Amino acid sequence: MKIIRLAHLLFLSGMVAGLTIASPSLATAIPNGAESSATEAVKSTINDLMRVLDDDTLKQPEQAEERRHKIEEVIKHRVDYEEMAKRALGAPWPTLSKRERHEFVDLFVQLLRDTFAGRISERSDEQVVFLGELREDAFAEVKAQMTGRKIDTPVDFRLILHAHEWRVYDVVIDGASIVSNYRSQFTSIIRDLSYVGLVKKMKQKAVAIKIFEKSPAP
Numbered sequence: 001m002k003i004i005r006l007a008h009l010l011f012l013s014g015m016v017a018g019l020t021i022a023s024p025s026l027a028t029a030i031p032n033g034a035e036s037s038a039t040e041a042v043k044s045t046i047n048d049l050m051r052v053l054d055d056d057t058l059k060q061p062e063q064a065e066e067r068r069h070k071i072e073e074v075i076k077h078r079v080d081y082e083e084m085a086k087r088a089l090g091a092p093w094p095t096l097s098k099r100e101r102h103e104f105v106d107l108f109v110q111l112l113r114d115t116f117a118g119r120i121s122e123r124s125d126e127q128v129v130f131l132g133e134l135r136e137d138a139f140a141e142v143k144a145q146m147t148g149r150k151i152d153t154p155v156d157f158r159l160i161l162h163a164h165e166w167r168v169y170d171v172v173i174d175g176a177s178i179v180s181n182y183r184s185q186f187t188s189i190i191r192d193l194s195y196v197g198l199v200k201k202m203k204q205k206a207v208a209i210k211i212f213e214k215s216p217a218p
Contacts, residue, residue: 038140038159039133041166045078046128072113080167081109083160087169088182092195107202108182114205128155140166 052058052074058067082101085108086093096104131143138161146153158170170179189198 038135038157038161038166039130039142041078041159042142042144042157042168043130045074048074078168080160080162080169081105081112083162083167083169084108084179088179089186090183092190104199107199107206110206111202138162 049071052067052070055067057063058070082105085105086101088108089104093101127147129145129147131145133143134141140159140161142157142159144155144157146155153174154172155174156172157168158172159166160169161167170177172178186198189201193201
């Protein structure tokens with residue numbers, strides 16, 4: 001199955017504070033070939049993305065914004081943004097009010113959108129091979145491999161079961177958690193500027209991106 005650069009897909013982000021997925025030695029291993037709901041959830045989202053990327057009517061330059069919107073809609077239905085934001089922020093999360101949490105999740109989603117949306121708009125010659133699944137209670141890790149012409153890259157999707165639906169909360173690319181990467185950055189900023197300083201920087205970035213997007217091309 002040809003696929004877009006999945007390494008930059010399903011969000012596309014980083015965390016791992018608080019709850020963590022069980023290690024393979026403690027989890028139940030589900031061998032390749034045995035269908036599982038978490039694996040099927042990832043496959044289903046990839047298929048939905050393929051339909052968007054293969055839609056000829058969306059490949060026209062004037063449809064670029066609509067195409068990106070449809071890509072984001074597909075991802076939004078599979079990613080647990082609040083879980084991702086909570087883990088990316090780490091220790092400060094329990095101290096935030098409901099309003100503050102909502103604000104942070106919105107800013108985090110904007111950060112993800114601006115960082116990754118442009119990277120998943122095209123196909124590549126890579127293929128995704130699903131290797132199996134590790135599961136423990138409400139957590140699962142779908143193990144896959146991106147197979148390219150020159151190099152193979154392991155990609156693991158970490159999911160949590162919410163309301164009978166598997167939602168992605170992290171992607172680990174070649175051993176590096178996207179969510180953990182964000183958490184490291186946030187922790188550093190909070191240490192230097194405080195949580196308020198972090199939110200201020202995220203707001204400034206969001207405003208700068210919006211101004212750039214609305215500016216006419218030279």
